[in-house]
Amino acid sequence: MTDTQWPRYEVFEQVSEDQPHQNTNSIHAPDGEMALMNARDVFVRRPYCVSMWVVPADKIFSKTAQELADPDWATNSEIESVSTSTEPYYVFQKLKHRGSQTYIGIVEAQSPIEALQHALAVYSEGNPLAWWVFPARFVTKSEPDDIESMFDPSLDKTFRDQSEYHTIAMMYEIKKRARQAEDSE
Amino acid sequence: MKANLKEALAHKLLAMADDELVVGHRNSEWTGHAPILEEDIAFANIALDEIGHAKIWYQLLADLVGENPETYPDRLVFHREAAEYRNIQMVELPIGNWAFTIVRQYLLDTAELVRLGELVQSQYQPMAEASAKIRKEEIYHYRHTHAWLQRLGLGTDESHRRMQNALNQLWPYTTQLFEPLPDEALLVEAGFVPDPHQLRLAWEKLVLSNLKEANLATPEDTTPIKVQRDQHTPHLESLLAKMQEVARLDSQATW
Numbered sequence: 001m002t003d004t005q006w007p008r009y010e011v012f013e014q015v016s017e018d019q020p021h022q023n024t025n026s027i028h029a030p031d032g033e034m035a036l037m038n039a040r041d042v043f044v045r046r047p048y049c050v051s052m053w054v055v056p057a058d059k060i061f062s063k064t065a066q067e068l069a070d071p072d073w074a075t076n077s078e079i080e081s082v083s084t085s086t087e088p089y090y091v092f093q094k095l096k097h098r099g100s101q102t103y104i105g106i107v108e109a110q111s112p113i114e115a116l117q118h119a120l121a122v123y124s125e126g127n128p129l130a131w132w133v134f135p136a137r138f139v140t141k142s143e144p145d146d147i148e149s150m151f152d153p154s155l156d157k158t159f160r161d162q163s164e165y166h167t168i169a170m171m172y173e174i175k176k177r178a179r180q181a182e183d184s185e
Numbered sequence: 186m187k188a189n190l191k192e193a194l195a196h197k198l199l200a201m202a203d204d205e206l207v208v209g210h211r212n213s214e215w216t217g218h219a220p221i222l223e224e225d226i227a228f229a230n231i232a233l234d235e236i237g238h239a240k241i242w243y244q245l246l247a248d249l250v251g252e253n254p255e256t257y258p259d260r261l262v263f264h265r266e267a268a269e270y271r272n273i274q275m276v277e278l279p280i281g282n283w284a285f286t287i288v289r290q291y292l293l294d295t296a297e298l299v300r301l302g303e304l305v306q307s308q309y310q311p312m313a314e315a316s317a318k319i320r321k322e323e324i325y326h327y328r329h330t331h332a333w334l335q336r337l338g339l340g341t342d343e344s345h346r347r348m349q350n351a352l353n354q355l356w357p358y359t360t361q362l363f364e365p366l367p368d369e370a371l372l373v374e375a376g377f378v379p380d381p382h383q384l385r386l387a388w389e390k391l392v393l394s395n396l397k398e399a400n401l402a403t404p405e406d407t408t409p410i411k412v413q414r415d416q417h418t419p420h421l422e423s424l425l426a427k428m429q430e431v432a433r434l435d436s437q438a439t440w
Contacts, residue, residue, distance in 0.1 A: 041227035
């Protein structure tokens with residue numbers, strides 16, 4: 001049977017301009033633009049963000065600190081195609097067990113392995129537990145102009161507010177009265 | 186405000202609200218049935234947005250005619266007969282297949298986008314403010330349905346065929362999109378709403394270029410549906426029967 005599932009994209013959200021992008025979710029989509037919209041609709045209708053990035057999961061080169069402890073990690077890694085010129089790679093790292101992959105910076109490299117080697121040299125402070133690197137060209141991003149239509153409308157939706165759900169309040173009230181009636185018997 | 190201008194504005198607000206409400210309700214029928222989970226959520230969001238827009242217009246109408254903006258929308262939505270609704274026929278048609286739904290929503294989103302782009306400058310201040318708010322969401326709706334239009338139009342033979350069929354069915358109904366209300370000229374003159382003829386031209390320009398990029402073409406030799414907004418297909422009655430069922434069981438119930 002052929003797999004009809006769309007490719008998986010990893011989703012990164014930036015909750016405010018002074019915070020880095022963080023990996024929050026993953027989503028299936030046929031392409032980057034649809035992935036960005038699907039992620040917006042599924043994940044940030046209620047929680048707010050100011051910027052969103054998506055990248056195909058299979059473009060992410062990933063290594064844990066344990067894997068990197070092997071001195072031969074680079075030669076043992078599956079050989080990626082090496083391009084003749086360098087290109088920018090995004091570097092993400094996970095610093096705490098309960099944390100998520102968080103954007104730390106950009107490096108120029110000819111391959112994911114080289115990108116990670118550069119990242120290790122520059123961004124190792126805090127002893128990250130795991131690393132993600134991927135070429136910037138595979139990332140689909142929301143633009144600053146998109147904030148108004150993609151993210152702002154969620155801010156004044158009353159369905160964000162639990163007090164809008166009258167049925168829940170009503171059920172509490174009914175249960176409370178039932179208990180009081182029982183107690184007085 | 187002069188009585189006849191006020192009356193014309195009330196007609197316009199009701200027409201705009203009814204269009205949003207009815208298509209919002211139609212779209213909500215996809216909840217749980219859309220082609221994929223992500224789209225199910227996205228399309229339910231769009232349905233909710235449209236119903237929210239309807240509520241804004243109904244509330245503006247309530248303010249205008251001195252009714253309570255909290256209760257008047259429910260009264261209009263749940264306690265009017267089909268003949269009292271002022272929506273265009275396109276929005277009341279059954280959801281059909283996914284292509285039909287996408288093409289309809291795309292045609293409406295573009296119409297909204299073009300109209301709201303002008304309405305933000307309405308001389309009737311509440312309308313200008315509401316339009317600015319609604320327009321933000323419509324920009325996103327357009328992005329969403331335009332993306333689907335392109336992908337299905339340029340997708341497989343089957344997706345293309347379904348989209349072209351949907352367009353052929355829907356195109357005659359687009360005449361009603363910008364058909365002025367009998368007293369709309371008063372509103373245009375007062376600077377409350379833009380000239381519908383100009384809107385139609387701007388809309389066609391946008392839509393025809395999008396359709397071309399999606400390898401779709403407007404049908405030739407169609408008979409435009411030219412009816413007033415008090416004329417409905419039988420589909421509206423069945424939609425209302427379902428939508429109003431619970432509210433009409435006990436019209437005094439409070440929620």
